Amino acid sequence: MEKELIQLVDISKSFDGQMVLDELNLNIHENEFVTLLGPSGCGKTTTLRILGGFTNPDTGKVIFDGTDITQIPPNKRQLNTVFQKYALFTHMTIAENIAFGLKVKKKSKSYIDDKIRYALKLVNLEGYENRMPNSLSGGQQQRIAIARAIVNEPKVLLLDEPLGALDLKLRQEMQYELIRMKNELGITFVYVTHDQEEALTMSDTIVVMNQGYIQQIGSPESIYNEPENAFVADFIGDSNIISATMIEDKLVNILGTRFACVDTGFGRNRPVDVVIRPEDVNLVEPDQGTIQGVVTHLIFKGVHYEMEVMAAGFEWLVHSTTLFPVGKEVGIRVDPFNIQIMNKPESEDEEAVAIDI
Amino acid sequence: MTSKNKWLSSPYILWSVMFIIIPLGMIFYYGLTDKTGAFTLENITAIATAEHAKALWLSLLLSIISTVICFLLAYPLAMILSNMKVNQHSFIILIFILPMWMNFLLRTLAWQTLLEKNGVINSILNFLHLPGMNIINTPYAIILGMVYNFLPFMVLPLYNVLSKIDENVLDASRDLGAGSVHTFFRIILPLSIPGIISGITMVFVPALTTFVISTLLGGSKILLIGNVIEQEFTQASNWHLGSGLSIVLMIFIILNMIASAIFDKEGEGSML
Numbered sequence: 001m002e003k004e005l006i007q008l009v010d011i012s013k014s015f016d017g018q019m020v021l022d023e024l025n026l027n028i029h030e031n032e033f034v035t036l037l038g039p040s041g042c043g044k045t046t047t048l049r050i051l052g053g054f055t056n057p058d059t060g061k062v063i064f065d066g067t068d069i070t071q072i073p074p075n076k077r078q079l080n081t082v083f084q085k086y087a088l089f090t091h092m093t094i095a096e097n098i099a100f101g102l103k104v105k106k107k108s109k110s111y112i113d114d115k116i117r118y119a120l121k122l123v124n125l126e127g128y129e130n131r132m133p134n135s136l137s138g139g140q141q142q143r144i145a146i147a148r149a150i151v152n153e154p155k156v157l158l159l160d161e162p163l164g165a166l167d168l169k170l171r172q173e174m175q176y177e178l179i180r181m182k183n184e185l186g187i188t189f190v191y192v193t194h195d196q197e198e199a200l201t202m203s204d205t206i207v208v209m210n211q212g213y214i215q216q217i218g219s220p221e222s223i224y225n226e227p228e229n230a231f232v233a234d235f236i237g238d239s240n241i242i243s244a245t246m247i248e249d250k251l252v253n254i255l256g257t258r259f260a261c262v263d264t265g266f267g268r269n270r271p272v273d274v275v276i277r278p279e280d281v282n283l284v285e286p287d288q289g290t291i292q293g294v295v296t297h298l299i300f301k302g303v304h305y306e307m308e309v310m311a312a313g314f315e316w317l318v319h320s321t322t323l324f325p326v327g328k329e330v331g332i333r334v335d336p337f338n339i340q341i342m343n344k345p346e347s348e349d350e351e352a353v354a355i356d357i
Numbered sequence: 358m359t360s361k362n363k364w365l366s367s368p369y370i371l372w373s374v375m376f377i378i379i380p381l382g383m384i385f386y387y388g389l390t391d392k393t394g395a396f397t398l399e400n401i402t403a404i405a406t407a408e409h410a411k412a413l414w415l416s417l418l419l420s421i422i423s424t425v426i427c428f429l430l431a432y433p434l435a436m437i438l439s440n441m442k443v444n445q446h447s448f449i450i451l452i453f454i455l456p457m458w459m460n461f462l463l464r465t466l467a468w469q470t471l472l473e474k475n476g477v478i479n480s481i482l483n484f485l486h487l488p489g490m491n492i493i494n495t496p497y498a499i500i501l502g503m504v505y506n507f508l509p510f511m512v513l514p515l516y517n518v519l520s521k522i523d524e525n526v527l528d529a530s531r532d533l534g535a536g537s538v539h540t541f542f543r544i545i546l547p548l549s550i551p552g553i554i555s556g557i558t559m560v561f562v563p564a565l566t567t568f569v570i571s572t573l574l575g576g577s578k579i580l581l582i583g584n585v586i587e588q589e590f591t592q593a594s595n596w597h598l599g600s601g602l603s604i605v606l607m608i609f610i611i612l613n614m615i616a617s618a619i620f621d622k623e624g625e626g627s628m629l
Contacts, residue, residue: 052528054528054531054532073531075532075534075535075536076534080533085525087523087525088526089544091547091550100535101534104539148529152533152534
């Protein structure tokens with residue numbers, strides 16, 4: 001892992017008595033693509049605004065490259081922001097928009113012209129210098145907003161749901177563009193989104209947030225495959241979350257049936273939550289399954305069929321490329337490494353968090 | 358709209374013909390003819406006579422000064438208002454609009470009473486053993502009257518356009534390194550131009566054409582072009598000269614309108 005660039009230390013923030021961030025700690029490394037992911041109101045945008053300097057935390061420190069910048073105003077910080085609704089200067093041409101930050105820093109005209117050309121090339125909008133922002137499509141405006149930020153050579157680019165206003169196809173295209181730009185620029189991206197697919201596609205590290213707390217930090221794979229609690233499991237993708245009892249290491253009692261698993265260290269006869277992804281539930285002939293049930297719903301989703309199977313009093317969500325018609329009796333089998341064991345929420349607060357979503 | 362529904366617009370067509378088109382036609386007819394009904398430009402060129410030119414010059418000067426003062430007072434106020442939360446600013450806007458609900462003549466008459474030699478203000482100054490002031494019947498009183506009466510018309514379009522500026526745009530400016538002075542002159546001011554033009558029009562045009570304010574606060578000594586035109590119609594009964602001078606005045610108003618049309622392409626400032 002590269003060296004730490006930004007540290008958020010014990011950041012708390014409340015608006016009108018409403019706690020938005022509660023003693024948040026987060027380290028961001030050089031050249032990392034970090035995504036803050038969570039539902040609206042989870043504090044992700046507030047965290048980004050604290051990084052950008054637009055919001056002051058009530059307590060805590062923002063350390064940037066070893067220096068405390070908590071009290072430094074945004075115009076003195078070495079990071080730039082791409083705003084949700086582009087926030088282009090509508091009374092200026094594209095070239096003037098991009099040149100804005102450089103003119104403030106009193107760079108020479110030839111330097112500015114070079115930078116404008118470079119930035120427009122990077123975002124694939126060469127030749128747009130003299131257009132006005134309102135004559136561009138949403139996707140193009142977003143590219144200009146990125147160009148306007150990166151010409152200032154920030155060490156960190158903050159992106160606040162930059163693709164939120166674009167349609168699905170364009171959004172997917174821009175995801176690849178953003179990854180390419182980040183690799184070309186070699187700087188840190190801090191990206192805010194509520195879209196789990198965006199987060200999984202682009203990030204090196206995902207920070208899942210809810211109600212002002214960080215729920216889990218990790219790579220996209222670990223967040224998806226090994227969610228630490230029911231909230232993360234539920235928020236990232238579809239999942240079956242089932243109350244279970246850990247009998248001993250590598251053996252769990254799910255709905256009265258013993259399943260082999262790979263997790264250890266939960267103790268004996270401890271109540272736990274179990275997450276099984278719908279694509280990890282294997283449907284087989286009844287006599288070959290660990291437990292038996294009946295298909296109750298069937299929807300064709302394109303890539304796969306989505307089925308619901310009633311078994312042992314629980315409605316299992318199943319994704320499979322093989323069709324099992326409604327009413328058919330089936331057996332359910334799950335490979336041990338696909339059973340993810342999580343601790344039960346300790347307080348009622350956390351419980352509420354899980355149910356909220 | 359289907360042709361069936363076209364008759365719905367007939368009252369408005371009738372209205373505009375009777376109260377706009379016909380009066381305008383009459384002004385042009387009277388303005389371009391003499392008493393015998395023959396065509397002449399004399400009524401127009403009459404503006405060049407010393408007396409009329411002086412009145413027009415004074416009108417332009419006083420209305421420009423009033424417009425500038427209104428702008429300087431209104432802009433900071435509109436900025437403060439646009440930064441406030443909705444429930445806070447609606448009260449303050451109410452305070453500013455409240456006087457507008459009272460009759461224009463009454464408000465101006467009130468200023469006459471306040472400013473008079475033995476009026477309210479001088480009585481208070483006298484009571485405090487301070488030297489009295491004597492601004493009634495001077496151009497200053499007229500400017501005061503204009504600013505007082507027309508200030509809300511400057512505040513509202515400015516407030517309207519300033520409150521529409523996206524908060525993110527200002528954040529973006531700061532994010533790119535601009536301080537607040539730079540942000541003001543490069544972002545806020547240019548983005549508020551439609552409101553500025555609209556506000557200027559709505560103060561300048563009525564100030565240029567007023568004759569009530571100058572009559573009540575300027576006494577009989579100070580003649581603005583509005584007073585001259587009024588007198589031609591009411592006292593001299595010379596409708597031809599009055600119409601001719603009105604046409605000249607209209608030219609200045611049209612110039613102002615053209616300027617605002619150029620700057621306010623999107624109609625953002627035209628809320629009133």
